[in-house]
Amino acid sequence: MSYDDNNVFAKILRSEMPAFVVEETDETLAFMDVMPQSDGHTLVIPKYPAQDIFELPESFAREVISATQRVAGAVRKAFDPAGVMIAQLNGEAAGQTVFHLHFHIIPRYEKSDMKLHAREMADMALLEQHAQRIRDAFAG
Amino acid sequence: MSYDDNNVFAKILRSEMPAFVVEETDETLAFMDVMPQSDGHTLVIPKYPAQDIFELPESFAREVISATQRVAGAVRKAFDPAGVMIAQLNGEAAGQTVFHLHFHIIPRYEKSDMKLHAREMADMALLEQHAQRIRDAFAG
Numbered sequence: 001m002s003y004d005d006n007n008v009f010a011k012i013l014r015s016e017m018p019a020f021v022v023e024e025t026d027e028t029l030a031f032m033d034v035m036p037q038s039d040g041h042t043l044v045i046p047k048y049p050a051q052d053i054f055e056l057p058e059s060f061a062r063e064v065i066s067a068t069q070r071v072a073g074a075v076r077k078a079f080d081p082a083g084v085m086i087a088q089l090n091g092e093a094a095g096q097t098v099f100h101l102h103f104h105i106i107p108r109y110e111k112s113d114m115k116l117h118a119r120e121m122a123d124m125a126l127l128e129q130h131a132q133r134i135r136d137a138f139a140g
Numbered sequence: 141m142s143y144d145d146n147n148v149f150a151k152i153l154r155s156e157m158p159a160f161v162v163e164e165t166d167e168t169l170a171f172m173d174v175m176p177q178s179d180g181h182t183l184v185i186p187k188y189p190a191q192d193i194f195e196l197p198e199s200f201a202r203e204v205i206s207a208t209q210r211v212a213g214a215v216r217k218a219f220d221p222a223g224v225m226i227a228q229l230n231g232e233a234a235g236q237t238v239f240h241l242h243f244h245i246i247p248r249y250e251k252s253d254m255k256l257h258a259r260e261m262a263d264m265a266l267l268e269q270h271a272q273r274i275r276d277a278f279a280g
Binding site for chain 2: 052053056058061064065066068073076088089090091092093094095106109110
């Protein structure tokens with residue numbers, strides 16, 4: 001299977017679809033997952049058409065992990081979770097649903113189980129509030 | 141909680157405990173998980189005393205993701221899984237059990253669910269065979 005540039009993240013990168021962006025660099029974009037597994041669930045993607053980690057040039061992998069590290073820090077500051085899971089899924093068998101490489105940053109809270117992946121759409125106003133909390137965490 | 145240098149990965153880095161190593165660089169070490177969630181389950185760690193992604197210097201994060209990308213490629217070549225999950229867990233609430241930062245590379249096979257995390261010790265001879273398959277994948 002080759003890269004399909006009609007996937008939703010490609011559309012977000014082309015500004016054909018909106019996203020609740022929390023950080024952007026020349027090589028990466030970070031935004032809220034619209035079907036969050038927990039409050040503060042954020043995604044980091046490269047500005048490069050790769051389906052998975054195997055197709056991604058090393059230089060982009062390094063920019064993506066730097067962004068993931070920064071955004072995870074901001075998410076932790078914004079939401080004060082008990083833990084943070086970072087996950088990157090390659091292939092449908094691993095749970096990948098959008099075929100543009102992405103790193104998940106998923107806060108974990110004590111006594112609250114994560115939701116199943118990609119089943120429930122979040123409230124958009126709430127998502128914008130969450131994005132703003134993360135942007136504020138970068139700022140302050 | 142501060143970094144405890146008696147954790148098992150610190151002991152592996154000091155050669156006080158054995159490991160089925162598949163790749164080593166100046167900054168990173170990759171070896172088989174002894175309680176694998178699936179065949180080929182491999183770990184990549186930095187040679188730096190960080191509990192989690194928040195304590196890891198960016199330069200090490202970049203070396204770790206480069207190693208993870210290389211080792212994941214070798215694991216895929218060696219085991220031909222349907223998918224590959226990459227995960228990095230921060231904090232007990234996120235499922236972290238060893239408090240030295242590590243990236244999991246977990247092959248996913250169709251029709252076989254993953255085992256629960258860190259419950260069952262693998263057969264050591266089988267693990268060495270698996271490590272050798274990954275080393276061979278690097279070589280050839």
